[in-house]
Amino acid sequence: SQGFHPRPKISLGNPISLGTESFNEVMDIDLETDMDNELILSKINAMNILGFKILKVEDCLDKVSIVEKFSTAIYIIKGKNEDIDALVKLLSQESIIERKEKKDKIIERDLKEKIKYFAKNSDEQIEIHIFNGSPNVYIEMAGINLTEVDIQKYGYTEV
Numbered sequence: 001s002q003g004f005h006p007r008p009k010i011s012l013g014n015p016i017s018l019g020t021e022s023f024n025e026v027m028d029i030d031l032e033t034d035m036d037n038e039l040i041l042s043k044i045n046a047m048n049i050l051g052f053k054i055l056k057v058e059d060c061l062d063k064v065s066i067v068e069k070f071s072t073a074i075y076i077i078k079g080k081n082e083d084i085d086a087l088v089k090l091l092s093q094e095s096i097i098e099r100k101e102k103k104d105k106i107i108e109r110d111l112k113e114k115i116k117y118f119a120k121n122s123d124e125q126i127e128i129h130i131f132n133g134s135p136n137v138y139i140e141m142a143g144i145n146l147t148e149v150d151i152q153k154y155g156y157t158e159v
Contacts, residue, residue: 010029011027011067012026013070014071014073016153017136017151020153026155037057069158070156070157071159072159073130073133073153073156074128074129075127075153077126079144079149084120086143090141094112095112096112115129115131115138116131
């Protein structure tokens with residue numbers, strides 16, 4: 001039952017960090033009636049929403065949530081050669097330990113296990129695939145100022 005105030009059923013993927021430019025985001029919409037995928041695509045794109053374009057519509061018959069299905073995000077980070085080298089050096093370590101204080105306790109976790117893939121594409125660019133996370137923490141741990149790099153999210157790898 002939708003109750004007194006029915007709402008559309010829309011699920012979005014993991015949020016992106018402030019300052020990150022994103023392409024190929026995913027969302028799951030549950031419609032009351034069946035519609036042709038091409039019709040959905042054309043109707044939404046006909047609205048001409050600035051900076052927003054639907055690239056593809058497909059049926060999703062899985063019962064898996066969108067966050068579970070698209071859990072590894074693909075990032076391209078551009079910056080100065082020395083910053084990209086510092087990031088590669090950090091990501092190449094056997095473990096990347098983050099220490100946080102929570103409720104007067106020091107919590108440690110190894111962030112290396114969240115890195116599924118990384119490669120330096122050029123002197124000033126690196127591609128990173130991160131499981132349920134953001135590149136910001138790695139950039140900061142490498143001693144790089146977030147304002148000195150350009151972070152772009154290019155979509156997800158599907159589970």
